[in-house]
Amino acid sequence: MKFIHRLGYYLGGFSIGLIVLAFFLSGKKTSCSYGPEARVIKNINSKKLVYSQNAYSVLTQNTLDTTKLNAAIKHGNIIFSKSETRKEPCASYYLENTIDDKNVAITIENCDSIATVTHLKILE
Structure with missing residues (x-):
């Protein structure tokens, strides 16, 4: 042939x-989530997201919206060196992104059925 x-x-x-x-x-x-960062963000977004009192107070003090915070989490960069991925019973992840031209650091505790925003900090 x-x-x-x-x-x-x-x-x-x-x-x-x-x-x-x-x-x-x-x-x-x-969707194809091959990288570890994409898998973690997909896992967090598939769960109910709850805000701690600390995170909610930072949101209200800086007049930030939860929908913008959700978008920042969805497109955020996970810093694995500052995260506690092996923490029991829930892993803790440190994300950085920008909301309304403000750099924010977000700490999320990722449990089996719920993800909790434990800390939210506005970076300079």
């Missing part, structure tokens, strides 16, 4: 596979 025929069969099968894959994955909430 000539090379051009083999290439034609390969490209034909590849294109059919792409069409089938696009058909099966369309309409579903599929």
Whole structure:
């Protein structure tokens, strides 16, 4: 079989596979969270988020909104060197992001069924 025929069969099968894959994955909430940071953020966002009294007071003092804080958590950067990932019974993660041009540091305690924002600090 000539090379051009083999290439034609390969490209034909590849294109059919792409069409089938696009058909099966369309309409579903599929995502690929391969990195450790993406997996942790996805895990935190899949749970009910509760705010401690300390975090809520910082929110009200700085006139920040919980929806903006949720967006900051969703797109935040986890600093694993400042996190306690092996802490029992709930791991504690340290995130940094910006809200309304303010740098914030967020500490989240990630338990089995609930995630709690324990500390919120406005960085300079």
